Amino acid sequence: MDTTFEASWLVIALFVIDLVVRIAAVIIVPRNRRPTAAMAWLLAIYFIPYVGVLLFLLIGNPRLPRKRRRKQADINRYIHDTSESLEFGTLRPNAPDWFRALVRLNRNLGAMPIAGDNAATLIADYQESLDAMADAIRRAKRYVHVEFYILQTDASTDNFFRALEEVAERGVVVRVLLDHWANRGKPYYRQTLRRLDAMGAHWHLMLPVQPLRGRYQRPDLRNHRKLLVIDGDVAFMGSQNVTDSSYNLRKNIRRGLHWVDLMVRVQGPVVASINAVFLSDWYSETDETLTDEIDLFSVESGPGDLDCQIVPSGPGFDFQNNLKLFLGLLFAARERIIIVSPYFVPDEALLLAITTACQRGVHVELFVSEEGDQAMVYHAQRSYYEALLTAGVKIWMYRKPFILHSKSLTIDDEVAVIGSSNMDMRSFGLNLEISMLVRGEEFVRDMQRVEDVYRTLSRELTAEEWRRQPLRSTILDNLARLTSALQ
Numbered sequence: 001m002d003t004t005f006e007a008s009w010l011v012i013a014l015f016v017i018d019l020v021v022r023i024a025a026v027i028i029v030p031r032n033r034r035p036t037a038a039m040a041w042l043l044a045i046y047f048i049p050y051v052g053v054l055l056f057l058l059i060g061n062p063r064l065p066r067k068r069r070r071k072q073a074d075i076n077r078y079i080h081d082t083s084e085s086l087e088f089g090t091l092r093p094n095a096p097d098w099f100r101a102l103v104r105l106n107r108n109l110g111a112m113p114i115a116g117d118n119a120a121t122l123i124a125d126y127q128e129s130l131d132a133m134a135d136a137i138r139r140a141k142r143y144v145h146v147e148f149y150i151l152q153t154d155a156s157t158d159n160f161f162r163a164l165e166e167v168a169e170r171g172v173v174v175r176v177l178l179d180h181w182a183n184r185g186k187p188y189y190r191q192t193l194r195r196l197d198a199m200g201a202h203w204h205l206m207l208p209v210q211p212l213r214g215r216y217q218r219p220d221l222r223n224h225r226k227l228l229v230i231d232g233d234v235a236f237m238g239s240q241n242v243t244d245s246s247y248n249l250r251k252n253i254r255r256g257l258h259w260v261d262l263m264v265r266v267q268g269p270v271v272a273s274i275n276a277v278f279l280s281d282w283y284s285e286t287d288e289t290l291t292d293e294i295d296l297f298s299v300e301s302g303p304g305d306l307d308c309q310i311v312p313s314g315p316g317f318d319f320q321n322n323l324k325l326f327l328g329l330l331f332a333a334r335e336r337i338i339i340v341s342p343y344f345v346p347d348e349a350l351l352l353a354i355t356t357a358c359q360r361g362v363h364v365e366l367f368v369s370e371e372g373d374q375a376m377v378y379h380a381q382r383s384y385y386e387a388l389l390t391a392g393v394k395i396w397m398y399r400k401p402f403i404l405h406s407k408s409l410t411i412d413d414e415v416a417v418i419g420s421s422n423m424d425m426r427s428f429g430l431n432l433e434i435s436m437l438v439r440g441e442e443f444v445r446d447m448q449r450v451e452d453v454y455r456t457l458s459r460e461l462t463a464e465e466w467r468r469q470p471l472r473s474t475i476l477d478n479l480a481r482l483t484s485a486l487q
Contacts, residue, residue: 021049043482065217068284072316075280076111082297088269089117089301092439098332099415099439103309105328106437109321112276112310118268119304120438122418122446124406124453126245129236129263130160136234136265137163143173143294145229145278147206149222149420150241151178152188153195157242165199176203177281179223180210187248204285207432221315223281224431226263226420227274232295235274237434238263238418239407255401257373262340262406262450264418264436268302273310277434280312306440313421314432322421322435323428326409327353333362333411338451340367340408345380345424345481355391364393367454371400377424379480382473389463396458404454410447415439418447 022045044051091114103114123129137144137160144167153161168174176196183189183205196203206223208215228236240261246252247259266274276297279290313321330337330353337357344366346354358364366388372378388395398404409417419435421427438444 021045068217069316071284072280075283079111079276079280080107083111083113088113088115088272088297091116092305092307095307095439096332098328102325102328102332102437106309106311106321106325109317109319109324110311110313112273112312114307114309114437115269115273116307117301117304118266118270118306118308119302120267120306120308120436120443121265122450123238123263123265124261124450126240126259126261127156129238129240129261130157130242132263132265133228133236133242134159134163136228136230136236137167139234140167140172140230142231143175144231145175145227145275145282146242147177147223147225147227147278147281148242149179149224149226150182150186150243150247151176151192152183152186152241152243152248153192154188154244154248156244160242161195161199164201165195168199168201174199174201175278175282176201177206177223177278177285178203180205180208181219182222204282206281206285218315218430220430222431223314224420224427225277225281225312225434227278227434229271229275229278232271232275233267235266235271236263237266237274237420237436239405239420252373255371257371257401257403259403259405260398262408262418266308266436268304268306268308269297269300270302270308270310270436272297273308274434274436277310277312281432284316306438306443308439309437311419311435311437312433313428313435315430316432320428322419322433323347323350325417325435325437326350326423329409329411329415329417330354330357332415333357335362335412336410337362337364338367338408338410338448339365339423340404340406340451340454341423342369342403342405342407343374343377343381343422343424343426344368344384345377345426346384347425347428350423351384351387354393355387358392364391365396365451366393367396367398367404367406367451367458369400369402369404370397370459371403373403376480376483377426379473379477380483381424383477383481385461385466386463389461389466395461396455397461398454398458402457404458406450406454408447408450410444410451413444414441416444416447 107113123132164174207217207221209219226238226240240263245258283289311321311325327349354364385395407419407422416438417435421433421435427433
């Protein structure tokens with residue numbers, strides 16, 4: 001009798017708890033969250049309640065801790081106030097109204113000014129990029145700032161690390177930031193840290209997940225930026241990590257996978273903005289300000305004629321700076337849009353902007369990889385192909401065993417973006433990214449030449465081929481699409 005009574009009360013208690021959790025989820029989950037993300041979380045909590053609640057508690061907050069967000073806000077105010085009265089080179093004449101408005105948007109969101117008189121050289125060869133960075137490092141006189149999502153010492157990057165060792169030996173200050181979660185447990189992680197220690201580099205892990213040391217945030221937040229600054233005179237940025245093109249992973253080597261990337265070497269006043277991103281991240285990780293040692297902004301004219309603006313983005317900002325940049329460009333396009341994004345998982349606004357561009361008569365092409373290295377993202381991306389093909393987007397699939405990892409966007413013949421940001425919900429909401437907006441026909445022509453090479457190494461996905469996809473692929477794609485919104 002007592003056992004039956006206790007069991008009944010247990011059932012009632014579990015029912016009440018379940019009901020309270022569901023009601024609380026409806027109140028808590030949608031707050032300040034996109035409807036699609038809120039719906040995905042609610043579905044997870046309702047259909048797999050215990051797992052869903054646990055996941056929400058673990059990764060349900062897409063923001064950095066409040067202290068770090070305050071730091072980012074302080075940094076933005078400082079950059080904006082410091083650079084407000086300065087002139088950064090001579091801007092190109094006759095900028096369209098939409099471009100000036102977009103620059104103002106970027107300035108309001110990311111604080112960085114636009115700068116003229118810049119030179120930018122694209123480097124599309126993987127090893128050539130690593131060696132070009134090593135050559136630039138060897139010319140350093142004061143400091144070298146290194147910030148990469150993945151940083152590994154291996155046969156391909158040995159020249160890069162030897163360059164750091166050489167300049168450190170003659171007294172150049174070497175500062176290094178590398179993402180904690182992306183590097184921990186990877187090949188050569190310990191060897192890399194030991195090599196940095198041996199050369200005397202000042203290094204720190206970005207976004208460390210070390211709760212026993214009091215350092216913790218949502219564990220899948222990443223600092224995905226890739227940048228290198230030498231003496232405030234020369235900078236590199238783009239999509240490439242400092243590692244072998246196979247990432248030294250057994251599964252990649254077994255499949256014969258190699259990454260294809262695109263970097264840009266920059267000279268001119270905009271280098272100061274790239275350096276400001278590094279200094280911001282250094283301050284966020286160390287509480288150390290370097291503005292007394294390093295001029296935050298240089299106003300000397302550069303060797304080129306490009307207008308450039310750096311757009312930092314990530315969970316430390318109040319808004320999705322990179323998404324707003326992309327949307328502004330897509331709606332401004334009049335003739336041509338070329339998107340290169342290895343991980344293309346758009347939200348509703350981005351998908352609407354692309355399909356609307358097609359309906360306005362704009363020619364739109366999307367470059368992705370034929371083979372994916374991340375199953376969930378690969379299938380989520382595929383779930384959008386039908387809508388894109390129906391709208392008229394031409395989809396190019398870079399042939400395996402290569403993974404097209406470049407991230408770029410060209411609009412008509414005058415404006416382009418290059419950087420670390422994919423066009424996916426992770427890059428918009430969870431990753432710290434860096435993008436560079438460039439105005440200049442000569443740079444866009446260089447980008448178009450790279451796109452032409454990608455086109456020759458790709459095959460076009462047709463609507464007819466897509467309609468032949470097996471049912472199991474469609475099911476996997478749709479399930480992955482649902483999980484991609486869990487932010």
